[in-house]
Amino acid sequence: MAQKNHLFRFASHKNNRETLYGETRLDRYYPFSKDNRLTVMVWNIYKQQKLNWLSILKEYGKDRDLILLQEAKASDELVKFSKEHFLVGDQVPAIEITKDAYGVMTLASSYPVYSRPFRTVEPFLRLAKSALITIYPLYDKRLLMVVNIHSVNFSLGVKIYREQIQSISEHVMNHNGPVIFAGDFNTWSRKRLHLLYLFTRRMGLKPVSFDNDCRKSFLNSPLDFVFYRGLILEKSEVLQTDASDHNPLLVNFRVR
Template structure:
């Protein structure tokens, strides 16, 4: 039997909460908790970063510096060490992680941090066929001040596979959720898009979902075989600023984007 994906929600001073994918996967059918709307941001600042399981010494200072001005943080390979959980719950209201790689002490996976509680949370995972390692994705929804909802996808795509069938399958599972959503969308993460076939599959998915790509004038993204691995895609908004920060705090460089809503 296929193992069911789940997310763990961390809130300061409260027990950890396990969240399974909802039976009814349409975020528009869920009631909104009072006071859960995103604040009225002039622009929405988003950070996307594969944090490399916090293996580099200065990850915390870099995350603290970048995170203090970010309204949404999408981390990949986030290992739930006490230091990361303490930072996340101190500075962010909503913290959800999908455990994927079960390390001896603390699991690693995608983690989404935001300034308000998600009203919809759908964890997804896919097992790589060769090494049997799990890669995860997390879909969260946040109500906006104007009554619309913002859907956020945080993804770490499968890496080692023969062919791209499993790669397409993981994207398709995200697409099933995205097609139900009519409002703005942000999708970011490490897409492991290191081959021409993977890039073609990714751009086919992006075109089918009517997403646009955030472009960087100075592109310092991590590459493999000459192709970038990390992306931010969007729809229903405009990009005001975007940059890639060079750092030694991970084997990937952080992506930052600032959006205004149209």
């Protein structure tokens, strides 16, 4: 298992992945589309174990500006999908199983100008969960911060959970532009859910609501969320599918 916070990057014009460590700043400046819309897909992809994960990704992710995946690996099929749709992929490995690295992965139609990986080890199983901050330029000259997170799961109390969220919240509160904070938060207890809402309120974030709310839940508590600020919510839906043990969240924002 990798011990350092690092991320892999692959883009449409590269044959091999870059390996980047720690905070990374790039000089590329490719803003998102000028049409004032920002389309997002958030999905725990269940290690790509289901046979139809790729067909769902191709159908609902092909025109997305941002795709935030959890439990993802940079398989040949996923890298090919990214390159065919000119998406830049950033992955923070969390665990390794038979030489495959799984973790959060953010696919975007723009290069990030800043990236910051996070990795938190769960206390009992010693398995890790990862998170990733990426910042992208918008055409209105603002900078969009995107946080893709897979929260720690197995822990007594909320100490480790609080530390993981808090380490990210410090970056969000220091960012002056719009923010999307999304992923699998593993909010399977009332204490975890309360803590998540407490931190997101402090960060000035609003939760995206879903009319047909078929998000994966535990004890009537949803596990997947999208929070945002500095953007206008236009549309949100949950896609029911058997391509994973989680249902994808599809959200459209207007930049201004």
